[in-house]
Amino acid sequence: MNLVYLRLEIVRIVRSPQFALFTIAVPLGMFLLFGGLFGDYVGPDGVRASTTTMINMGAYGALSGALFTGTRVATERTDGWQRQLRLTPMRAPDYVFVKIASAMAMALPVLLVIFVAGALRGVELTATQWVLTAVALWLGALPFAVLGLLLGLFGKGDTVGAMTGALMLPLGVFGGLWMPLSIMPGWMTTVAHFFPTYWLGRVGTMPVGGASGLGLAVGVLAAWLVVPALVVVRRFRLDTAKVS
Numbered sequence: 001m002n003l004v005y006l007r008l009e010i011v012r013i014v015r016s017p018q019f020a021l022f023t024i025a026v027p028l029g030m031f032l033l034f035g036g037l038f039g040d041y042v043g044p045d046g047v048r049a050s051t052t053t054m055i056n057m058g059a060y061g062a063l064s065g066a067l068f069t070g071t072r073v074a075t076e077r078t079d080g081w082q083r084q085l086r087l088t089p090m091r092a093p094d095y096v097f098v099k100i101a102s103a104m105a106m107a108l109p110v111l112l113v114i115f116v117a118g119a120l121r122g123v124e125l126t127a128t129q130w131v132l133t134a135v136a137l138w139l140g141a142l143p144f145a146v147l148g149l150l151l152g153l154f155g156k157g158d159t160v161g162a163m164t165g166a167l168m169l170p171l172g173v174f175g176g177l178w179m180p181l182s183i184m185p186g187w188m189t190t191v192a193h194f195f196p197t198y199w200l201g202r203v204g205t206m207p208v209g210g211a212s213g214l215g216l217a218v219g220v221l222a223a224w225l226v227v228p229a230l231v232v233v234r235r236f237r238l239d240t241a242k243v244s
Contacts, residue, residue, distance in 0.1 A: 023068050024110050027061035031114055034179065035121055047209045049180055051125070054118035055204040056177040059137050061110035063171065063197065066145040067164050069103035073152025074160035096149065096236060103145035104138070111137055125208060132207035140200040143225040150228045153235045171197045196224040 035053045111134060125133070148164070155163050172178045174188070175197025181189045192198040199217040206214055 023061065023064040023106070024113055027057045027064060027110065028113060028117060030060070030178070031057035031117060032121075035118075047205065050121065051118070051123050051208060052180060052205060054114060054121075054123050055133060055137070055208070056201050058111045058114040058118075058134075059140070059197065059200045059204050060172055060177045061114050062107040062137050062141040063144040063200065064168065065107035065110040066103045066141045067148035067151070067168065068106055069099050069145060070148035070150070070152035070155065070160050070164055073099060073149055074155045077152070077156075096232065099149050099152075100142075100145045103148055104142065107141040107145070108138055111141075129207045133204050136207065137200065137204045140203045140221055143196055143221055143228065146225055146228045146232060150232050150235070153232060171195060175201065177201055196221060 031053060034057070035050045115130065115134060151160055151163055151167070174191050175195035176184075176188070176192045177197050177200075181192055199220045202213065202217045203221070206217075
């Protein structure tokens with residue numbers, strides 16, 4: 001039952017034009033733009049900006065794909081689809097698992113598209129670095145899958161899209177994914193440490209730049225995973241109680 005529903009969920013998302021436009025085309029276009037602007041710049045870690053931009057836009061694309069699940073959840077709540085699912089043998093934890101799994105499934109192709117574009121634009125990494133960077137960014141998108149589910153459980157079908165868009169702007173700008181923090185004012189670096197996207201970007205660049213602090217970055221992302229997950233469980237139980 002869970003695998004069937006998961007496959008159905010992925011097919012529904014892939015067929016959505018909004019998915020192709022906002023979660024693939026936008027980060028890809030931003031990579032091509034910023035990669036061209038900062039491609040020859042070498043950061044303090046010795047990594048060319050074109051490589052860092054590819055990783056950052058891969059991170060932004062992955063989190064966009066992960067957050068996209070919130071739109072589906074809000075629409076289903078508004079249309080009464082969740083009530084129909086509760087008439088099936090599917091349990092509430094299974095529903096949450098399917099939504100998070102589908103969000104992670106959607107994050108992967110976006111990430112791969114950005115990486116293919118990076119390779120075509122001349123980004124050179126070893127095979128190990130390509131794999132480690134992709135895996136790090138994909139796993140690092142998990143907190144954003146839960147965050148997207150959280151938005152869907154609190155928002156409505158006609159408002160959650162705007163909520164997600166309003167959230168992604170500061171995540172990208174102040175998290176240091178859109179432009180290298182090394183060329184930005186010093187206060188931007190301080191502010192960036194409070195955003196999970198900053199730590200997602202750091203996890204992604206570590207296999208390339210060899211930066212330290214992996215434990216701290218993973219710990220921060222884990223905190224951003226656990227806290228929203230607890231709120232999701234609480235909210236879902238309340239929603240279930242309302243229609244029981």
